[in-house]
Amino acid sequence: MLDIIEKYDILGAFWMTIRLAFFSAIGALVIGTVLAVMRVSPVAILRRLGSFYVNTVRNTPLTLLVFFSIAGPYYILQISLTDVNSPTALVDNGIRWAIVALAVYHAAFVCEALRSGVNTVPLGQAEAARSIGLTFGQSLREVILPQAFRGSIAPLGSVLIALTKNTTVASVIGVAEASLLMSEIIENETASVTVFLVFALGFVVLTLPVGVFFTSLSRRLAVKR
Amino acid sequence: MDDVKPDTAAPSDRTPDTPRDPMVVIDGVNKHFGDLHVLRDINLTVGKGEVVVVLGPSGSGKSTLCRAINRLETIESGTISIDGKALPEEGKPLAQLRADVGMVFQSFNLFAHKTIRDNVTLGPIKVRKKSKADADKQATDLLKRVGVEAQADKYPAQLSGGQQQRVAIARSLAMGPKVMLFDEPTSALDPEMVNEVLDVMVGLAKEGMTMIVVTHEMGFARKAADRVVFMADGQIVEVGTPQEFFTNPKSDRAKDFLGKILTH
Ligand SMILES: Nc1ncnc2c1ncn2[C@@H]1O[C@H](COP(=O)(O)OP(=O)(O)OP(=O)(O)O)[C@@H](O)[C@H]1O
């Protein structure tokens, strides 16, 4: 086992997993917040667009999304997210499209987590905000969303954990993250339980603190009513 | 009382339903909730500096009327205007008008994630574009006035109901409103806290604030109201001075209603 650890860059693979998770989490939070605002907005067309996005994306298998992200825009439409002439163009494109696909996919779940947070905010808060003359946008920014975020920290934590584990899907387009390395090791060396356990442990080490952190954060920031 | 309320005619030398200098004019307003006709052809003019108490049995449409005045509830026909301006439909103009209309809710509705001070300064900073320093200073003065300055750095959930409602009044006052609406401001309070809130409201009335108050507190109506409006089944049934209304109600509905609440 030790020779395997020496021979393969397991830490490097997990570092890739962390990078994938980190950047797609940021993307998912941004897109998800925009979607959540659309879904609670008074404009019917925005609401419909928002729910169309959520329903479509949520019901598409992530593997397909990741696969099509690279197959569609990159190979067919030739949209490259990197300098095409750089020596690592192919690899970097894979990583970046994987991040895009992960962000787009998890944004739907972030949106739903935020919306469940919005539902924890009593209607009276919005009415009070409007009655002091805040516009719709100001009420959202100053009153509704800050409370909704606090109410959705726990579900957001679950989304983030799911996202971290879902980064393994990036292996379908050859991104060298942890699960791809695991398949490689199993193929080249042995299919031992130890190899599997090492990688499983790696994911637990990544996600467990996230869970603990979000649970304590949600307790600490809970809005007292 | 009248010398600090120069705009208001004394209740005695004014006919009950036509104040000289109108602040709120409600004209032919109708509203349904589904099949339920909650506001039936409501006409009411509230003068500048006038204090109107709205009474009536549960479900008579008092809250709906109050909320229609700052368009938290839309209306189907008729018009409502504040200080000569008709209520705008939507957007920025509506927000600006609401800034001039204070509203105090039965359930306080203080912003739960903000400190008491930040509750009071939010509107002045975001809507009135005051500097943080000016808004803070004003908040300190207002919180002193309603007697909760010691709680300025706490969060709403840490205050008693009576304190929260006084903060809510301060939050409304910070906008410099032309008129204030109160929807049963004391009915969610423990009995021992009712008076601390009513005292603040009586003070406001004396200073000449235009107020529309839905309340069953007869003491407040007698002490501070210029007129009492009695509603039943979505209609205004009777309008009169508190003296007239409480001692000599004309309609059977009002007699029945007073009989019920005064024996309690
Ligand atoms: N959003 C709503 N949807 C449907 N019906 C409503 C709604 N709000 C109020 N109603 C109904 O309209 C009627 C008038 O309600 P409103 O709250 O104005 O009465 P109220 O005089 O304030 O009564 P209370 O003394 O109980 O507060 C009631 O029958 C109520 O059930």
Ligand SMILES: [Mg+2]
């Ligand atoms: Mg009511």
